[in-house]
Amino acid sequence: MSASASTENPAKPARRIPAVPFWAQIVAGLVLGVVLGWITRSYDVQWLHTTLDKVGHIFVQLLKLAVAPLVFFAILVSITNLRKVNNAARLASRTLLWFMITSLIAVAIGLVIGLITDPGAGTGLTPKDGEKPQHAGSWLDFLTGIIPKDVITPFTELNVLQIVFMAAVAGIAALKLGEKAQPILTLSESVLELLQKALWWVIRLAPLGTVGLIGYAIADYGWDLIGKYATFTADVYIGCALVLFGVYPLLLATVAKLNPVQFFKGAWPAIQLAFVSRSSVGTMPVTVKVTERLGVPKEYTSFAVPFGATTKMDGCAAIYPALAAIFIAQIFDVQLSIGDYLLIAFVSVVGSAATAGLTGATVMLTLTLSTLGLPLEGVGLLMAIDPVLDMMRTATNVAGQALVPVVVAAREKILDVDAYNSASASPVDDEYGVRDAEQKATLPVTA
Helix, strand or coil: CHHHHHHCCCCCCCCCCCCCCHHHHHHHHHHHHHHHHHHHHHHCCHHHHHHHHHHHHHHHHHHHHHHHHHHHHHHHHHHHHHHHCCCHHHHHHHHHHHHHHHHHHHHHHHHHHHHHHCCCCCCCCCHHHCCCCCCCCCHHHHHHCCCCCCCCHHHHCCCHHHHHHHHHHHHHHHHHHHHHHHHHHHHHHHHHHHHHHHHHHHHCCHHHHHHHHHHHHHHHHHHHHHHHCHHHHHHHHHHHHHHHHHHHHHHHHHCCCCCHHHHHHHHHHHHHHHHHHCCHHHHHHHHHHHHHHCCCCHHHHHHHHHHHHHHCCCHHHHHHHHHHHHHHHHHCCCCCCHHHHHHHHHHHHHCHHHHCCCCCCHHHHHHHHHHHCCCCCHHHHHHCCHHHHHHHHHHHHHHHHHHHHHHHHHHCCCCCHHHHHHCCCCHHHHHCCHHHHHHHCCCCCCC
């Protein structure tokens, strides 16, 4: 009787509320941001304009808050981790070589597009519309600025290049000390993990940050401003797209002998977050995760990705300055020679560390213009449109930062091909057990 009673009115299986994947949250944030930005601009909703500005600003500030210590400890730990890798010097040199090769290809694409499309023609802009930047980059500033005056200022002023220098010195010194430096290395690894965990929390806010950043960009700049720079904007996006979806897949298929589609399946969370955050360094924890998921050994990844996040900038330091130099030269009616184009390529390869993995590429642009002798007032012509351009530039940067370790690992026969071929899950979702939640969550839904 009790047995039959126990079978009566069996509990209905609870319906599950599926967790929304992180990529879908970002896409939703993009769409909502566009809608709110359009409403704000069309109907002059000031409170919404302020709200979007604050939301986007807070998100970027949270990312920047972690930049200085994250870069320092990531570079320090990455250099010391090379001792765990066979042929470390060979891997480091191959990484740098492929950084340079892909940068040269990217700058060549930027120059060709600029010469074909004449982005400065028909804009209606004149030299009077430009404004000289307060801080301009030069080779002297670049070279002398690497070495800090003290150990505190680079962190307070967020001079990433100087932070990288100090971290590299500390890492090399730790390698030379050997076992005596082990307590410092253990502490550094713990601090790095702590910073990355905290940054993961910030990254989870990216959908909200997306709403604010995209919404404010549309509300503040509007389509009219973009119209003035239509050709230049299209050139930057097309150039980045050619590198991202043309050059990179070609290198994967021919040089690494890998399926390019699998690379994008694995790397897409980092590329997507980079598009929104406009920060290579802020995206670095996700870039590390996706690169490891693509089969690159952890010890090599921990060196190559932080190194790339501060020096590997195909979007900001190659395509963009090439197109910007042509654009500004046309506005100021300056004829560029073949030697000038070669200088642009040289600056793009050697000076890319000046971009420092932060939002924007103003330092790199001023460095290029000063090298060519072009008026620095031209920087002011591009500042208004910069946030719109920076999204695609940073996405290209981060894709390259994940690509090169994959290519080098494949060529050096240290890539886990099975892991590469199965990489598809979002590391952001997995970090917070979203997939487990999808499988185990049994939240009842009342009828």
